[in-house]
Amino acid sequence: MSDDGERGTPGKGLVQGLAVTLKTMTRRSTTQQYPDVEPDLPPRSRGVIALLEENCTVCMLCARECPDWCIYIDSHKEEVVVPGAARARQRNVLDRFDIDFSLCMYCGICIEVCPFDALHWTPEFEYSEVDVLDLLHDKDRLGEWMRTVPPPPAHDVLGEPSKEEATAERKAAGPGAATAAKTARPSVRRSASPTAQRPAPASRAEPAPENPEPDK
Secondary structure, eight states, X not given: OOTTSOOOOTTHHHHHHHHHHHHHHHSOOOOOOTTTSOOOOOTTOOOEEEEOGGGOOOOXXXXXXXXXXXXXXXXXXXXXXXXXXXSOEEEEEEEEEEEETTTOOOOOHHHHHOTTOOEEEEOOOOOOOSSGXXXXXXXXXXXXXXXXXXXXXXXXXXXXOOHXXXXXXXXXXXXXXXXXXXXXXXXXXXXXXXXXXXXXXXXOOOOOOSXXXXXX
C-alpha cells in the first residue's frame, strides 16, 4: 500500500531493480585486478614505517608520544674518548627498536615528533602475516623499508627558505654580508605624526569684564 492509500502497480519494484542491473551491466568495470595490477597510490599514503638507525639518538620521544604504546626501545651507554677533552663523553647506542603493527593505528605521531628524521612513511602495505606475532618488526626489518621511502617533494620556489638554509647562506656569504645588506637598504622617511600636521586653533577673543565701569 502506498502513502495515499492506493495499491501500487504489481511488479514495479522488480522492474526498477532490473533496470538498475541492466544499466550497470552496460557500463565498463573500473575494478583493478589486484594483485595482477598494482594500485596507483597517492604520494602521501601511509603504509609501513621505516627506520633510519643512523639518525636515531634514543631520545624516546616516539615511544612516549605513541598513543598505542606499540614502540619498544632499549639502549645502553658507551664512552667516547675525545682527543683533548678533559673526560670521556657518553652516547646512547640503540639495541632494540621494535614496532608492533598489530597495535599501530598509523596516526603518524611518532614520525612527526622525531627531531632527527629517523622515522619515515613508506607506501608499502603488503606485509600481512598469517601469525599476528610476526607483525612485530625489529630494527633490521624496519631498516629494510628505507629503500622504499619516496624522495621528499621539491620546495616551493616562491616559499621562504628554511632556517637551516638561511643560516648556511649567511655563513657562506661571510661576516660582512649582513652589514652590507643593512647599508644597502633604502632609508624610508617617516611621515610626520597627525598631531604635528594639525593646524593650531585660532585665538579666541578675550571675554568682557562682568561689571564694566559706567561712562562718566
